[in-house]
Amino acid sequence: MGLGEDGPDGLPPASRAALEAAEIVMGPPRHLGLLPDLDAERVEWPVPFADGLEKLRALRGRPVAVLASGDPFWxxxxxxxxxxxxxxxxxxxxxxxxxxxxxxxxxWRLERTPCLGLHATxxxxxxxxxxxxxxxxxxxxxxxxxxxxAAWLTGLDxxxxxxWVMEALGGPRERVRNAKAAEYDLTDVAHPVxxxxxVAGTGAPIPACGGWPDDLFDHDGQITKRPVRALTLSALAPRPGEHLWDIGAGSGSISIEWLACHPSMHATAVEADPARADRIRTNAAALGVDRLRVVEGRAPEVLDGLDPPQAVFIGGGLSEALLSDLWARLGSGTRVVANAVTLESEALLAAWQAAQGGSLLRVELAEAQPLGTRRGWxxxxxxxxWSAVR
Incomplete structure (x- = not known):
């Protein structure tokens, strides 16, 4: 049951009745300390949390009240x-x-305010x-x-x-104080908080559409550049709940932007270079998608055992052997997108498009640069x- 900071006094009658009828009350020490005298046995919920689940399963069939903060399902x-x-x-x-x-x-309007739990993330x-x-x-x-x-926000400008620092809301210890991130100096903030x-400042927001600025990603030059990335994500056509294989992931930019499309999305980045694999993990954590799975190794050898994808992007390691393996391995309806720069890779994609269908797109980009005292392209x-459906 959800327990406020004022203890059982604020509980509705049905909740109080369930608590008083329990033979055992389980909860963290802070919650147990809020209870009045009860006949029930008090059992502290252990750390790690999973150990408490094992204890609770052992009590199956007995009336047990488990205490949690507020709404246990949020x-x-x-x-x-x-x-x-x-x-x-x-x-x-x-x-x-x-x-x-x-x-x-x-x-604040709750339906328009993102609510996040960052206890351990x-x-x-x-x-x-x-x-x-x-x-x-x-x-x-x-x-x-x-x-x-506060320091993290300041570091991002x-x-x-x-x-607004809000401690022990709803109880006798409630306290609310306000400060700017760059001037934050509170040293006596108590849990729960x-x-x-x-948000204010000169930091760079992340765009709400595909094709984020390249400088948001740490990379060694191995990155799908912003305009091509936007076209690639459009071709991959992300849909809620889907899983992407990002093969030859480089900086992880494709799989990171894929995950940013919806919280239910999944992605696995496959990268043979250990330094780049570490960089992908760092980028994913910094940009809010630490759920990205990174697999070190070369495809197709490391693909065995991975959850099946609904979309596959090949950004590196393109070969006849890889395409043949994917075509044998992937389920019907899987979307496949591959980018090529070399003449040999172009020829390979042209041959596969002729045999398997799909669309072939050639993208040529030019950027204005200084040319003497003037500018040129x-x-x-x-x-x-190449975009195709298996």
């Missing part, structure tokens, strides 16, 4: 516990979530939401994490961001792109 333990028990074995009694309490305090999860005027509500593990978040952010190598 960044809480509810969904994790419920998946281990049949619907008739459990009942939830949610309390107002900390996000609801925070929005009510700040007067990189601050990069917040990166796609950083744009002047944007707002967000964020849960953090402790007061030190608020200081770290969003130091003008307003931070939620922060409200009103500097032409990049043309890129040939």
């Amino acid at each position: 960044f809480g333990a509810g969904s994790v516990i419920a998946q281990d028990f049949a619907p008739g074995e459990w009942r939830a009694f949610p309390a107002p979530s900390v996000f609801s309490l925070a929005a009510a305090h700040l007067g 990189p601050f990069g999860q917040l990166r796609p939401h950083l744009a002047p005027g944007a707002r967000a509500l964020v849960l953090l593990r402790d007061g030190a994490a608020v200081r770290d978040l 969003f130091g003008e961001t307003g931070i 939620c922060v409200g952010l009103k 500097r032409t990049a190598y043309p890129v040939v792109q």
